[in-house]
Amino acid sequence: GNSVTQMEGPVTLSEEAFLTINCTYTATGYPSLFWYVQYPGEGLQLLLKATKADDKGSNKGFEATYRKETTSFHLEKGSVQVSDSAVYFCALSDLSGDYKLSFGAGTTVTVRA
Amino acid sequence: DAMVIQNPRYQVTQFGKPVTLSCSQTLNHNVMYWYQQKSSQAPKLLFHYYDKDFNNEADTPDNFQSRRPNTSFCFLDIRSPGLGDAAMYLCATSMEGATFNEQFFGPGTRLTVL
Numbered sequence: 001g002n003s004v005t006q007m008e009g010p011v012t013l014s015e016e017a018f019l020t021i022n023c024t025y026t027a028t029g030y031p032s033l034f035w036y037v038q039y040p041g042e043g044l045q046l047l048l049k050a051t052k053a054d055d056k057g058s059n060k061g062f063e064a065t066y067r068k069e070t071t072s073f074h075l076e077k078g079s080v081q082v083s084d085s086a087v088y089f090c091a092l093s094d095l096s097g098d099y100k101l102s103f104g105a106g107t108t109v110t111v112r113a
Numbered sequence: 114d115a116m117v118i119q120n121p122r123y124q125v126t127q128f129g130k131p132v133t134l135s136c137s138q139t140l141n142h143n144v145m146y147w148y149q150q151k152s153s154q155a156p157k158l159l160f161h162y163y164d165k166d167f168n169n170e171a172d173t174p175d176n177f178q179s180r181r182p183n184t185s186f187c188f189l190d191i192r193s194p195g196l197g198d199a200a201m202y203l204c205a206t207s208m209e210g211a212t213f214n215e216q217f218f219g220p221g222t223r224l225t226v227l
Contacts, residue, residue, distance in 0.1 A: 032213045043119075043203055044156070044218040051213055087153045093214045099144070099207065101216055103155035 002027045006090045006104025013080055013111050021075040021107045023064075023090035031092040033057075033066055033073040034101070038087045047075075047088070080111045116140070117219035119204050125225045126194050134189040134222045136204030145187040146216065147179060148203040156203055162187065163209060191224075199226045 007022040025031065032051045036044040048057030053068035062077045073090060090104040117138045126132040136145065143164050148156035160169045162181045176198070178190040191198055201223050205216040 032215070034213075034215060036218075038153070041223075043117075043221040044205075046215055046217070049213050049215055089155060093216075099209065099214050100158060100161075106153055106155055108153060 002031070002092060002094050002102040004090050004092055004102050004104040007107055008105070010108040010110060013109065015081060015111055015113055016079045017111075019075070019077045019080045019084070019109065021088055021090070021109070023073045023075065023104055025071050025073065025090075025092050025102075027071075027092055027094050029094040031094045033064070034091045034093070035062070035064055035073070035075050036089045036091060036103075038089065038106075040086070044089065080109075082111050082113050085109060085111045117204055117206055117217050119202075119219035119222050121222060122220060123223045123225070125227065126191075127227050128196065129193045132191050132194055132224070134191075134202050134204075134224070136187045136189070136219055137185050138204075138206045138217075138219075139185070140206055140208075140217060141184065142206035142208045142217070143184065144207045144209055145181060146205040146207075147177075147187070147189050148205065150201040150203055150221070159189070194224070194226045196226050199224055 003026045005024050034049045035047040037047045038044050048059045050057040050066035055066045064075045087106045089106045091101045146161040147159045150156040159173045180188045201221045203221045204219040207216045
């Protein structure tokens, strides 16, 4: 079956620090990979996505590269801001399966001024 | 802007009193999902609709029901809420066959059970 393993948090950083959240996956088919972000009290927002090997998704200074050889999709940002404080979820959708999303457990990130 | 709307944003109900949460979408997506989320955990899928076809997750309690009267609207009914049903309920949509099959989420309804 499909599964996503995500770096455990919480993660606390200072402003302008470098952020990495590790994500690895197991899938039986050919998954699309996603990072969703959830700000306090809000729903999930799609942060970035990639659909095939070596694709790089990017948005708002965040990047993640679909690595098929290591089955990974690590999220990175070079210089975080207080406004990046949120919960980040790695997820996959197996297009050869039932189109459901498999989520990682989520990583809580707190950025301090 | 096309979007997923959930009403109300906050709902308070009493133990055992039926409650209905609503979701509407202007994206014209054919798939709609209901998730339950507790305390920043990963969302847990309760059920979803492919068009009018209802798909229940095996571990979704019978206490949870859903209706989809048309493409745009979907409702979550909790017949007899217990204290353990207090959570954030998220509605999402997707378009079957889309390249990425990404899901678009609403802002959620925070349910409190007294």
